[in-house]
Amino acid sequence: MSDSTKQVTEHEVINYLKEHPEFFINNPGLLQQLTIGNPQGDVVSLADRKMLQLQTKNQQLAKQMKQLIANAQRSEGLMDRLFQLLTDLSMNAPKGEFVSALVGFIQKDFASDYFKLYLGDIKLSDDEVCVHYHSAQLKTLFASFNNNDAPLAGRLPAVKLKALFGDESAAQSAIVLPIGAKAAHGLLAFGSKDDQKFHPDHASDVLQKLAQILAVFFDSQAVNDGQQSQS
Known part of the structure; x- marks a missing residue:
């Protein structure tokens, strides 16, 4: 050819x-x-x-x-x-009053299927159903906050979602923010039934501000408690 x-x-x-x-x-x-x-x-x-x-x-x-x-x-x-x-509010306000006001703000202004606030230093009341104690289990599951304070967002493992929102929840995605360095004061968590609602690139500037406000409040309370014990 x-x-x-x-x-x-x-x-x-x-x-x-x-x-x-x-x-x-x-x-x-x-x-x-x-x-x-x-x-x-x-x-x-x-x-x-x-x-x-x-x-x-x-x-x-x-x-x-x-x-x-x-x-x-x-x-x-x-x-x-x-x-x-x-x-x-005032940074010298009672812990329960400050937290209740902030919780009310979050529930009103942030649309989410699930919202939980886990704190290590708070007297819980029956009417604050979304506020819980920051347990040893959660500290273990979210031990990554010991090295990185960045929010954790996306389709988290089922064991973490259940620990945050309960066994009966249908949460498919979530964003979790540490309160204080190494989550010293607890966790701020939002969950959604939509697996695309929260993702690793989710904008979280305002949520981070909320976590920072709580951290500053509890830091200031710790200082006040220390000064009172010395007086």
């Missing part, structure tokens, strides 16, 4: 285009002649397919930008209300 009648294989075409990426720049008219299919069996030109891909990407980017703006506006409003709450 002569070279003039030799069949060019698909593999050779692919290799040639890889080695000559400028081919379609030098031959732009070919782009309008090429057609490709999609999973639905429709055939469109390569240029039209590229345009559809760009439109889809632009729509996705627009949706993400809209969500970012909404989150920023919501966060700003939350921070304003949180500042007002702290203005109304």
Whole structure:
């Protein structure tokens, strides 16, 4: 078989285009002649397919930008209300009063299927059903906070979800934040039945502020308790 009648294989075409990426720049008219299919069996030109891909990407980017703006506006409003709450309260307030006020703020302003606050230094009351003692089991399960204070978010192991939200919960994803260095004062936990609600990249700035506020409060209480015991 002569070279003039030799069949060019698909593999050779692919290799040639890889080695000559400028081919379609030098031959732009070919782009309008090429057609490709999609999973639905429709055939469109390569240029039209590229345009559809760009439109889809632009729509996705627009949706993400809209969500970012909404989150920023919501966060700003939350921070304003949180500042007002702290203005109304005092770092010298009784522990139960301070925690109850903060719990009320969280329950009102943070939509979540499950919310739990685990504290190591609090007198529990029957009406605070979401506040629990920071047990040895939880300290063991979340021992990673001993080395890393970053929030833990995503589809956590079932044993951790049950320890946080109970055996009967249907939580599929969660975000857990340490209160104080090495979770010295406890844990702040939110859970969702949606396994995509909380993920490793979940924005948690406001939640981290809440955990920091609790940590500062309990640190200040510890200082006050120490000063009173010495007087």
